Amino acid sequence: MNTIKLNKSDYKIIGGYLLIATIFLIFKFYVDKYTLVEYFIDIPVFWLKVFLLMFIIKELLYYFLIKNKNFVALAVLSLLSFWLVGFITFLSGEISRDGFVNWKILKPFGEFFLMNVYSSLGDLAIPLALISAKKYYEYQLRATTFSNTQKELELRLLRSQFNPHFLYNSLNTIDALVDYSPKEKVKEYISNLASLYRYLIKTNEEDIVSLEDEIVLAKNYIYFIETRFENDYQFNITEENLVTDKYLPSGVLLTALENIVKHNQPENNRVIVTTIKIENKDVKVINTISKPKETNESFGTGLKSLKKRYELLSDKMIEIEESENEFMITLPLLKIVD
Structure with missing residues:
Protein backbone atom coordinates (compact mmCIF):
# COMPACT_ATOMS: atom_id res chain seq x y z
CA MET A 1 0.00 0.00 0.00
CA ASN A 2 1.24 3.47 -0.85
CA THR A 3 2.35 5.05 2.41
CA ILE A 4 2.76 8.59 1.05
CA LYS A 5 -0.68 10.14 1.31
CA LEU A 6 -1.93 13.69 0.99
CA ASN A 7 -4.68 14.62 3.41
CA LYS A 8 -7.31 17.34 3.25
CA SER A 9 -5.05 20.00 4.75
CA ASP A 10 -2.32 19.15 2.21
CA TYR A 11 -4.70 19.82 -0.64
CA LYS A 12 -5.69 23.09 1.01
CA ILE A 13 -2.04 24.15 0.98
CA ILE A 14 -1.72 23.22 -2.69
CA GLY A 15 -4.96 25.08 -3.43
CA GLY A 16 -3.69 28.17 -1.63
CA TYR A 17 -0.46 28.05 -3.61
CA LEU A 18 -2.38 27.71 -6.90
CA LEU A 19 -4.60 30.65 -5.99
CA ILE A 20 -1.64 32.93 -5.29
CA ALA A 21 0.23 31.68 -8.36
CA THR A 22 -2.85 32.21 -10.52
CA ILE A 23 -3.20 35.81 -9.35
CA PHE A 24 0.46 36.35 -10.22
CA LEU A 25 0.00 34.77 -13.68
CA ILE A 26 -3.06 36.92 -14.41
CA PHE A 27 -1.06 40.02 -13.55
CA LYS A 28 1.89 38.82 -15.67
CA PHE A 29 -0.37 37.97 -18.62
CA TYR A 30 -2.00 41.40 -18.36
CA VAL A 31 1.37 43.19 -18.36
CA ASP A 32 2.65 41.09 -21.29
CA LYS A 33 -0.65 41.58 -23.17
CA TYR A 34 -1.54 37.90 -23.50
CA THR A 35 -4.62 37.01 -25.51
CA LEU A 36 -7.81 35.73 -23.88
CA VAL A 37 -7.15 32.29 -25.38
CA GLU A 38 -3.82 32.13 -23.55
CA TYR A 39 -5.57 32.96 -20.27
CA PHE A 40 -8.03 30.07 -20.68
CA ILE A 41 -5.41 27.56 -21.83
CA ASP A 42 -2.17 28.39 -20.03
CA ILE A 43 -3.62 28.84 -16.51
CA PRO A 44 -5.53 25.49 -16.44
CA VAL A 45 -2.47 23.80 -17.95
CA PHE A 46 -0.40 25.26 -15.10
CA TRP A 47 -2.85 23.79 -12.57
CA LEU A 48 -2.72 20.38 -14.22
CA LYS A 49 1.06 20.59 -14.39
CA VAL A 50 1.38 21.15 -10.63
CA PHE A 51 -0.98 18.30 -9.73
CA LEU A 52 0.65 15.98 -12.25
CA LEU A 53 4.14 16.74 -10.96
CA MET A 54 3.01 16.24 -7.34
CA PHE A 55 1.46 12.88 -8.25
CA ILE A 56 4.54 11.74 -10.21
CA ILE A 57 7.06 12.69 -7.51
CA LYS A 58 4.88 11.05 -4.84
CA GLU A 59 4.75 7.77 -6.75
CA LEU A 60 8.44 7.83 -7.63
CA LEU A 61 9.46 8.51 -4.02
CA TYR A 62 7.35 5.61 -2.79
CA TYR A 63 8.40 2.99 -5.34
CA PHE A 64 12.06 3.87 -5.81
CA LEU A 65 13.03 5.48 -2.48
CA ILE A 66 10.88 3.97 0.26
CA LYS A 67 10.06 0.58 -1.23
CA ASN A 68 13.06 -0.40 -3.39
CA LYS A 69 15.85 2.00 -2.33
CA ASN A 70 16.82 2.43 -6.01
CA PHE A 71 18.32 5.93 -6.04
CA VAL A 72 19.63 5.75 -9.60
CA ALA A 73 16.21 4.87 -11.01
CA LEU A 74 14.65 7.59 -8.89
CA ALA A 75 17.02 10.24 -10.27
CA VAL A 76 16.73 9.12 -13.90
CA LEU A 77 12.94 8.76 -13.93
CA SER A 78 12.49 12.04 -12.08
CA LEU A 79 14.54 13.91 -14.69
CA LEU A 80 12.68 12.23 -17.55
CA SER A 81 9.32 12.98 -15.93
CA PHE A 82 10.23 16.61 -15.34
CA TRP A 83 11.40 16.92 -18.95
CA LEU A 84 8.26 15.28 -20.36
CA VAL A 85 5.86 17.41 -18.32
CA GLY A 86 7.88 20.52 -19.15
CA PHE A 87 7.91 19.61 -22.83
CA ILE A 88 4.13 19.10 -22.93
CA THR A 89 3.64 22.41 -21.16
CA PHE A 90 5.95 24.08 -23.69
CA LEU A 91 3.91 22.66 -26.59
CA SER A 92 0.69 23.89 -24.97
CA GLY A 93 2.13 27.37 -24.56
CA GLU A 94 3.28 27.53 -28.17
CA ILE A 95 -0.09 26.38 -29.50
CA SER A 96 -2.08 28.78 -27.30
CA ARG A 97 0.08 31.69 -28.46
CA ASP A 98 0.68 31.01 -32.18
CA GLY A 99 -1.72 28.17 -32.97
CA PHE A 100 1.20 25.92 -34.02
CA VAL A 101 4.70 24.82 -32.92
CA ASN A 102 7.63 26.32 -34.83
CA TRP A 103 10.12 23.46 -34.54
CA LYS A 104 12.80 25.39 -36.43
CA ILE A 105 13.39 27.86 -33.60
CA LEU A 106 13.90 25.19 -30.93
CA LYS A 107 17.15 25.33 -29.00
CA PRO A 108 19.72 22.49 -29.09
CA PHE A 109 18.46 19.30 -27.39
CA GLY A 110 20.68 19.60 -24.29
CA GLU A 111 19.67 23.18 -23.62
CA PHE A 112 16.04 22.45 -24.47
CA PHE A 113 16.05 19.42 -22.13
CA LEU A 114 17.43 21.46 -19.21
CA MET A 115 14.97 24.27 -19.92
CA ASN A 116 11.99 21.89 -19.63
CA VAL A 117 13.40 20.24 -16.48
CA TYR A 118 14.01 23.66 -14.94
CA SER A 119 10.46 24.73 -15.80
CA SER A 120 8.99 21.68 -14.05
CA LEU A 121 11.22 22.06 -11.02
CA GLY A 122 10.28 25.72 -10.69
CA ASP A 123 6.56 24.94 -10.65
CA LEU A 124 7.02 21.97 -8.28
CA ALA A 125 9.48 23.51 -5.81
CA ILE A 126 7.16 25.75 -3.80
CA PRO A 127 4.21 23.33 -3.27
CA LEU A 128 6.64 20.46 -2.57
CA ALA A 129 8.52 22.59 -0.05
CA LEU A 130 5.26 23.61 1.65
CA ILE A 131 3.99 20.03 1.87
CA SER A 132 7.39 18.74 3.06
CA ALA A 133 7.55 21.40 5.78
CA LYS A 134 4.01 20.55 6.90
CA LYS A 135 4.75 16.81 6.96
CA TYR A 136 7.93 17.42 8.95
CA TYR A 137 6.02 19.55 11.46
CA GLU A 138 3.34 16.85 11.79
CA TYR A 139 6.04 14.20 12.29
CA GLN A 140 7.73 16.27 15.00
CA LEU A 141 4.36 16.86 16.67
CA ARG A 142 3.56 13.13 16.64
CA ALA A 143 7.05 12.29 17.92
CA THR A 144 6.72 14.83 20.74
CA THR A 145 3.26 13.55 21.66
CA PHE A 146 4.50 9.96 21.65
CA SER A 147 7.56 10.91 23.69
CA ASN A 148 5.44 12.79 26.25
CA THR A 149 3.00 9.88 26.48
CA GLN A 150 5.87 7.44 26.93
CA LYS A 151 7.41 9.64 29.62
CA GLU A 152 4.08 9.90 31.44
CA LEU A 153 3.69 6.11 31.39
CA GLU A 154 7.24 5.65 32.68
CA LEU A 155 6.68 8.22 35.44
CA ARG A 156 3.47 6.52 36.51
CA LEU A 157 5.26 3.19 36.61
CA LEU A 158 8.07 4.66 38.70
CA ARG A 159 5.62 6.34 41.07
Whole structure:
Protein backbone atom coordinates (compact mmCIF):
# COMPACT_ATOMS: atom_id res chain seq x y z
CA MET A 1 0.00 0.00 0.00
CA ASN A 2 1.24 3.47 -0.85
CA THR A 3 2.35 5.05 2.41
CA ILE A 4 2.76 8.59 1.05
CA LYS A 5 -0.68 10.14 1.31
CA LEU A 6 -1.93 13.69 0.99
CA ASN A 7 -4.68 14.62 3.41
CA LYS A 8 -7.31 17.34 3.25
CA SER A 9 -5.05 20.00 4.75
CA ASP A 10 -2.32 19.15 2.21
CA TYR A 11 -4.70 19.82 -0.64
CA LYS A 12 -5.69 23.09 1.01
CA ILE A 13 -2.04 24.15 0.98
CA ILE A 14 -1.72 23.22 -2.69
CA GLY A 15 -4.96 25.08 -3.43
CA GLY A 16 -3.69 28.17 -1.63
CA TYR A 17 -0.46 28.05 -3.61
CA LEU A 18 -2.38 27.71 -6.90
CA LEU A 19 -4.60 30.65 -5.99
CA ILE A 20 -1.64 32.93 -5.29
CA ALA A 21 0.23 31.68 -8.36
CA THR A 22 -2.85 32.21 -10.52
CA ILE A 23 -3.20 35.81 -9.35
CA PHE A 24 0.46 36.35 -10.22
CA LEU A 25 0.00 34.77 -13.68
CA ILE A 26 -3.06 36.92 -14.41
CA PHE A 27 -1.06 40.02 -13.55
CA LYS A 28 1.89 38.82 -15.67
CA PHE A 29 -0.37 37.97 -18.62
CA TYR A 30 -2.00 41.40 -18.36
CA VAL A 31 1.37 43.19 -18.36
CA ASP A 32 2.65 41.09 -21.29
CA LYS A 33 -0.65 41.58 -23.17
CA TYR A 34 -1.54 37.90 -23.50
CA THR A 35 -4.62 37.01 -25.51
CA LEU A 36 -7.81 35.73 -23.88
CA VAL A 37 -7.15 32.29 -25.38
CA GLU A 38 -3.82 32.13 -23.55
CA TYR A 39 -5.57 32.96 -20.27
CA PHE A 40 -8.03 30.07 -20.68
CA ILE A 41 -5.41 27.56 -21.83
CA ASP A 42 -2.17 28.39 -20.03
CA ILE A 43 -3.62 28.84 -16.51
CA PRO A 44 -5.53 25.49 -16.44
CA VAL A 45 -2.47 23.80 -17.95
CA PHE A 46 -0.40 25.26 -15.10
CA TRP A 47 -2.85 23.79 -12.57
CA LEU A 48 -2.72 20.38 -14.22
CA LYS A 49 1.06 20.59 -14.39
CA VAL A 50 1.38 21.15 -10.63
CA PHE A 51 -0.98 18.30 -9.73
CA LEU A 52 0.65 15.98 -12.25
CA LEU A 53 4.14 16.74 -10.96
CA MET A 54 3.01 16.24 -7.34
CA PHE A 55 1.46 12.88 -8.25
CA ILE A 56 4.54 11.74 -10.21
CA ILE A 57 7.06 12.69 -7.51
CA LYS A 58 4.88 11.05 -4.84
CA GLU A 59 4.75 7.77 -6.75
CA LEU A 60 8.44 7.83 -7.63
CA LEU A 61 9.46 8.51 -4.02
CA TYR A 62 7.35 5.61 -2.79
CA TYR A 63 8.40 2.99 -5.34
CA PHE A 64 12.06 3.87 -5.81
CA LEU A 65 13.03 5.48 -2.48
CA ILE A 66 10.88 3.97 0.26
CA LYS A 67 10.06 0.58 -1.23
CA ASN A 68 13.06 -0.40 -3.39
CA LYS A 69 15.85 2.00 -2.33
CA ASN A 70 16.82 2.43 -6.01
CA PHE A 71 18.32 5.93 -6.04
CA VAL A 72 19.63 5.75 -9.60
CA ALA A 73 16.21 4.87 -11.01
CA LEU A 74 14.65 7.59 -8.89
CA ALA A 75 17.02 10.24 -10.27
CA VAL A 76 16.73 9.12 -13.90
CA LEU A 77 12.94 8.76 -13.93
CA SER A 78 12.49 12.04 -12.08
CA LEU A 79 14.54 13.91 -14.69
CA LEU A 80 12.68 12.23 -17.55
CA SER A 81 9.32 12.98 -15.93
CA PHE A 82 10.23 16.61 -15.34
CA TRP A 83 11.40 16.92 -18.95
CA LEU A 84 8.26 15.28 -20.36
CA VAL A 85 5.86 17.41 -18.32
CA GLY A 86 7.88 20.52 -19.15
CA PHE A 87 7.91 19.61 -22.83
CA ILE A 88 4.13 19.10 -22.93
CA THR A 89 3.64 22.41 -21.16
CA PHE A 90 5.95 24.08 -23.69
CA LEU A 91 3.91 22.66 -26.59
CA SER A 92 0.69 23.89 -24.97
CA GLY A 93 2.13 27.37 -24.56
CA GLU A 94 3.28 27.53 -28.17
CA ILE A 95 -0.09 26.38 -29.50
CA SER A 96 -2.08 28.78 -27.30
CA ARG A 97 0.08 31.69 -28.46
CA ASP A 98 0.68 31.01 -32.18
CA GLY A 99 -1.72 28.17 -32.97
CA PHE A 100 1.20 25.92 -34.02
CA VAL A 101 4.70 24.82 -32.92
CA ASN A 102 7.63 26.32 -34.83
CA TRP A 103 10.12 23.46 -34.54
CA LYS A 104 12.80 25.39 -36.43
CA ILE A 105 13.39 27.86 -33.60
CA LEU A 106 13.90 25.19 -30.93
CA LYS A 107 17.15 25.33 -29.00
CA PRO A 108 19.72 22.49 -29.09
CA PHE A 109 18.46 19.30 -27.39
CA GLY A 110 20.68 19.60 -24.29
CA GLU A 111 19.67 23.18 -23.62
CA PHE A 112 16.04 22.45 -24.47
CA PHE A 113 16.05 19.42 -22.13
CA LEU A 114 17.43 21.46 -19.21
CA MET A 115 14.97 24.27 -19.92
CA ASN A 116 11.99 21.89 -19.63
CA VAL A 117 13.40 20.24 -16.48
CA TYR A 118 14.01 23.66 -14.94
CA SER A 119 10.46 24.73 -15.80
CA SER A 120 8.99 21.68 -14.05
CA LEU A 121 11.22 22.06 -11.02
CA GLY A 122 10.28 25.72 -10.69
CA ASP A 123 6.56 24.94 -10.65
CA LEU A 124 7.02 21.97 -8.28
CA ALA A 125 9.48 23.51 -5.81
CA ILE A 126 7.16 25.75 -3.80
CA PRO A 127 4.21 23.33 -3.27
CA LEU A 128 6.64 20.46 -2.57
CA ALA A 129 8.52 22.59 -0.05
CA LEU A 130 5.26 23.61 1.65
CA ILE A 131 3.99 20.03 1.87
CA SER A 132 7.39 18.74 3.06
CA ALA A 133 7.55 21.40 5.78
CA LYS A 134 4.01 20.55 6.90
CA LYS A 135 4.75 16.81 6.96
CA TYR A 136 7.93 17.42 8.95
CA TYR A 137 6.02 19.55 11.46
CA GLU A 138 3.34 16.85 11.79
CA TYR A 139 6.04 14.20 12.29
CA GLN A 140 7.73 16.27 15.00
CA LEU A 141 4.36 16.86 16.67
CA ARG A 142 3.56 13.13 16.64
CA ALA A 143 7.05 12.29 17.92
CA THR A 144 6.72 14.83 20.74
CA THR A 145 3.26 13.55 21.66
CA PHE A 146 4.50 9.96 21.65
CA SER A 147 7.56 10.91 23.69
CA ASN A 148 5.44 12.79 26.25
CA THR A 149 3.00 9.88 26.48
CA GLN A 150 5.87 7.44 26.93
CA LYS A 151 7.41 9.64 29.62
CA GLU A 152 4.08 9.90 31.44
CA LEU A 153 3.69 6.11 31.39
CA GLU A 154 7.24 5.65 32.68
CA LEU A 155 6.68 8.22 35.44
CA ARG A 156 3.47 6.52 36.51
CA LEU A 157 5.26 3.19 36.61
CA LEU A 158 8.07 4.66 38.70
CA ARG A 159 5.62 6.34 41.07
CA SER A 160 3.85 3.01 41.53
CA GLN A 161 7.11 1.33 42.53
CA PHE A 162 7.07 2.80 46.05
CA ASN A 163 7.96 -0.29 48.12
CA PRO A 164 4.79 -2.45 48.17
CA HIS A 165 6.14 -4.16 51.30
CA PHE A 166 5.87 -0.87 53.21
CA LEU A 167 2.13 -1.32 53.76
CA TYR A 168 2.65 -4.96 54.69
CA ASN A 169 5.34 -4.00 57.22
CA SER A 170 3.15 -1.20 58.57
CA LEU A 171 0.28 -3.61 59.18
CA ASN A 172 2.68 -5.96 60.98
CA THR A 173 3.81 -3.02 63.12
CA ILE A 174 0.20 -2.22 63.98
CA ASP A 175 -0.30 -5.85 64.97
CA ALA A 176 2.69 -5.63 67.31
CA LEU A 177 1.57 -2.27 68.72
CA VAL A 178 -1.86 -3.66 69.53
CA ASP A 179 -0.25 -6.32 71.74
CA TYR A 180 2.41 -4.22 73.48
CA SER A 181 1.50 -0.50 73.24
CA PRO A 182 -1.15 1.80 74.63
CA LYS A 183 -4.28 2.35 72.57
CA GLU A 184 -3.31 5.98 71.98
CA LYS A 185 -0.02 4.88 70.37
CA VAL A 186 -1.87 2.53 68.04
CA LYS A 187 -4.36 5.24 67.06
CA GLU A 188 -1.52 7.70 66.43
CA TYR A 189 0.26 5.20 64.17
CA ILE A 190 -2.89 4.41 62.18
CA SER A 191 -3.66 8.13 61.83
CA ASN A 192 -0.20 8.84 60.46
CA LEU A 193 -0.40 5.86 58.13
CA ALA A 194 -3.74 7.09 56.78
CA SER A 195 -2.30 10.60 56.37
CA LEU A 196 0.69 9.29 54.41
CA TYR A 197 -1.39 7.23 52.00
CA ARG A 198 -3.91 10.04 51.62
CA TYR A 199 -1.04 12.28 50.52
CA LEU A 200 0.33 9.59 48.15
CA ILE A 201 -3.10 9.21 46.54
CA LYS A 202 -3.48 12.99 46.26
CA THR A 203 -0.11 13.42 44.52
CA ASN A 204 -0.36 10.23 42.47
CA GLU A 205 -0.82 12.18 39.23
CA GLU A 206 1.69 14.92 40.05
CA ASP A 207 5.20 14.69 38.65
CA ILE A 208 6.72 17.26 41.01
CA VAL A 209 5.78 18.64 44.42
CA SER A 210 7.02 21.53 46.51
CA LEU A 211 10.06 21.02 48.73
CA GLU A 212 7.95 21.82 51.82
CA ASP A 213 5.43 19.08 50.98
CA GLU A 214 8.18 16.57 50.34
CA ILE A 215 9.80 17.38 53.71
CA VAL A 216 6.45 16.92 55.49
CA LEU A 217 6.02 13.56 53.75
CA ALA A 218 9.56 12.56 54.71
CA LYS A 219 8.87 13.40 58.36
CA ASN A 220 5.74 11.27 58.24
CA TYR A 221 7.71 8.37 56.80
CA ILE A 222 10.45 8.82 59.40
CA TYR A 223 7.81 8.45 62.12
CA PHE A 224 6.95 4.95 60.87
CA ILE A 225 10.57 3.88 60.67
CA GLU A 226 11.34 5.12 64.17
CA THR A 227 8.19 3.48 65.53
CA ARG A 228 8.93 0.19 63.83
CA PHE A 229 12.67 -0.04 64.56
CA GLU A 230 12.75 2.12 67.71
CA ASN A 231 16.36 3.30 68.19
CA ASP A 232 17.99 1.50 65.26
CA TYR A 233 17.61 4.50 62.94
CA GLN A 234 18.08 8.17 63.65
CA PHE A 235 17.06 10.97 61.30
CA ASN A 236 18.04 14.65 61.31
CA ILE A 237 16.64 17.34 59.00
CA THR A 238 18.33 20.74 58.67
CA GLU A 239 15.66 23.23 57.62
CA GLU A 240 17.57 26.51 57.98
CA ASN A 241 17.82 26.90 54.21
CA LEU A 242 14.29 25.77 53.38
CA VAL A 243 13.35 27.62 50.18
CA THR A 244 9.79 28.24 49.04
CA ASP A 245 10.09 28.27 45.26
CA LYS A 246 11.84 24.95 44.65
CA TYR A 247 10.45 21.51 43.86
CA LEU A 248 11.35 17.82 43.87
CA PRO A 249 10.02 14.89 41.86
CA SER A 250 7.13 13.45 43.82
CA GLY A 251 8.25 10.91 46.43
CA VAL A 252 12.01 11.03 45.79
CA LEU A 253 12.84 11.64 49.46
CA LEU A 254 10.75 8.63 50.43
CA THR A 255 12.59 6.53 47.87
CA ALA A 256 15.97 7.72 49.20
CA LEU A 257 15.00 7.05 52.83
CA GLU A 258 13.47 3.71 51.96
CA ASN A 259 16.69 2.76 50.19
CA ILE A 260 18.65 3.47 53.39
CA VAL A 261 16.37 1.30 55.55
CA LYS A 262 16.27 -1.45 52.96
CA HIS A 263 20.03 -1.84 52.62
CA ASN A 264 21.47 -0.97 56.03
CA GLN A 265 21.12 -3.26 59.03
CA PRO A 266 22.13 -1.89 62.44
CA GLU A 267 24.70 -4.07 64.24
CA ASN A 268 26.55 -4.02 67.55
CA ASN A 269 24.18 -1.34 68.85
CA ARG A 270 25.41 1.00 66.11
CA VAL A 271 22.63 3.37 65.04
CA ILE A 272 22.14 4.18 61.36
CA VAL A 273 22.25 7.98 61.30
CA THR A 274 20.70 9.83 58.36
CA THR A 275 20.95 13.57 57.77
CA ILE A 276 18.83 15.46 55.26
CA LYS A 277 20.62 18.72 54.41
CA ILE A 278 18.60 21.30 52.53
CA GLU A 279 20.82 23.63 50.52
CA ASN A 280 20.09 26.35 48.00
CA LYS A 281 20.32 24.17 44.90
CA ASP A 282 19.87 20.64 46.18
CA VAL A 283 18.97 18.31 49.02
CA LYS A 284 21.66 15.98 50.35
CA VAL A 285 20.69 12.72 52.04
CA ILE A 286 23.67 11.37 53.99
CA ASN A 287 23.64 8.13 55.96
CA THR A 288 26.14 6.01 57.82
CA ILE A 289 26.85 2.60 56.32
CA SER A 290 26.45 -0.74 58.05
CA LYS A 291 26.15 -4.38 57.12
CA PRO A 292 23.72 -4.70 54.18
CA LYS A 293 20.42 -6.36 54.93
CA GLU A 294 19.60 -9.69 53.40
CA THR A 295 16.93 -8.89 50.86
CA ASN A 296 15.44 -10.49 47.78
CA GLU A 297 15.30 -7.11 46.01
CA SER A 298 18.24 -6.17 43.85
CA PHE A 299 20.52 -3.53 45.25
CA GLY A 300 20.26 -0.21 43.48
CA THR A 301 16.66 -0.50 42.27
CA GLY A 302 15.65 2.58 44.25
CA LEU A 303 18.63 4.56 42.97
CA LYS A 304 17.85 3.59 39.38
CA SER A 305 14.30 4.82 39.92
CA LEU A 306 15.60 8.18 41.21
CA LYS A 307 17.96 8.58 38.26
CA LYS A 308 15.26 7.73 35.75
CA ARG A 309 12.73 10.16 37.22
CA TYR A 310 15.19 13.06 37.05
CA GLU A 311 16.08 12.05 33.50
CA LEU A 312 12.41 12.15 32.47
CA LEU A 313 11.58 15.42 34.24
CA SER A 314 14.67 17.60 33.78
CA ASP A 315 18.21 17.89 32.52
CA LYS A 316 19.59 17.46 36.04
CA MET A 317 21.03 14.29 37.48
CA ILE A 318 21.40 12.95 40.99
CA GLU A 319 24.91 12.56 42.36
CA ILE A 320 26.06 9.61 44.45
CA GLU A 321 29.13 9.62 46.66
CA GLU A 322 30.23 6.71 48.80
CA SER A 323 33.06 6.40 51.30
CA GLU A 324 34.00 3.72 53.77
CA ASN A 325 31.56 5.02 56.41
CA GLU A 326 29.05 7.22 54.58
CA PHE A 327 26.74 7.17 51.61
CA MET A 328 25.39 10.42 50.12
CA ILE A 329 22.76 11.12 47.50
CA THR A 330 22.42 14.65 46.14
CA LEU A 331 18.95 15.46 44.82
CA PRO A 332 18.89 18.63 42.67
CA LEU A 333 16.07 21.04 43.36
CA LEU A 334 13.85 21.89 40.41
CA LYS A 335 12.24 25.16 39.44
CA ILE A 336 9.02 25.48 37.47
CA VAL A 337 9.54 27.38 34.21
CA ASP A 338 6.48 29.26 32.91
